[in-house]
Amino acid sequence: MIFIVWIIYLLSLLMAKKIIFFTVILYILILLQTSFLVHFSLSGFLPNFVLIAVIFVNLFSSSLKDKIISALIGGFYLDVFSLDSAGGFFGFYILIMLAIFLFLKIISEKYVRFPIIKKI
């Protein structure tokens, strides 16, 4: 436990606070999703909360750094906690998340305007 706290402290010194924020928040989300919320699925269906969180950040955050960091960390966690016995490869979700980030970025910058809602 002390080791983990020490690593988190070291990371917070080396990296930006936002990376730590997304790392912790998305980690809690993926643990809840795979171990706790699976008990409440409706006929085996459960929304992918990490994916929803990443899309939410990509839609409503104005910081490019936030968008790409959340996509990378979210994708990484989904890769780690998706069981690969069906023959999937590690990195699949990272690429999917980056593709989503890119898609939303191009769409929102070129075609979407929010005249009333002020960006966060």
Place this chain on the structure above:
Amino acid sequence: MLHWNLKRIAAIFLLLSILIVVLNFTGFSRNIKDFFFWLSSPVQKSFWQGGKNISDFLTSISKTGVLKKETENLRLENQELIGRIAGLIELEKENEVLREALALGLEEESELVLARVMNKDISQDSVLINKGGRDGVLNGMAVITEQKVILGRVGAVYDRFSEVVLISNKDSSFGARIPEREIDGIIRGKGSFGLSFDLIPREKEIFENDVVVTSVLGGVYPPGLLVGKVKAIKKSDVDPFQSAEIRPAFDIYSLDYLFIIVADG
């Protein structure tokens, strides 16, 4: 601005792709997964248990009426089974005498490894368990419950953890039979804990609540393990075979422990 950003993003894509290829080809991704499973296991254990308790509590509130009816059905079923057991005791004695006479000896029990469920994949019917290569677990080993209900097989092995592909996974298929009527067929996973019993000859009669067990056909699982009960029968005039929907005998969310068959007796 956008153009410059796209260039930078393309570079990130390229670097990540190279990193992903390296991770997959060197097998280092398995070490990363194993480390994260180890790091998360205490929290996941608590989350799994907490989710199970809350889910059980909510189910008991919302299904009081159904539970009453189910209890009554189970009481009747129990009485019927007690009657059958009495008959089987007699048969067992007879069997023992015959075995002794033939000098066969009783079959040794299978060697089992006790494991605990850690998490479930959200997109497919697979679960993670807390036993891995260190505990002698190998790919393809059968996983059962303490009531000898088949759960699935080991799909991937890490150092300290393994993935179990449930029989309801879309990639799963194996031989099964209804012993009461001597009907053989193939069980196929449909995903979301659904099972279908296919390739049953049209002329054979099957009924709801018939018990389905694993068979030697295909050699995927040891024979005689409970799969589930027939829920609905699908018969068509044009198909040479009939099929049935199966209600699995296991409920992964109510399980505390499961067993991996590491060696057959």
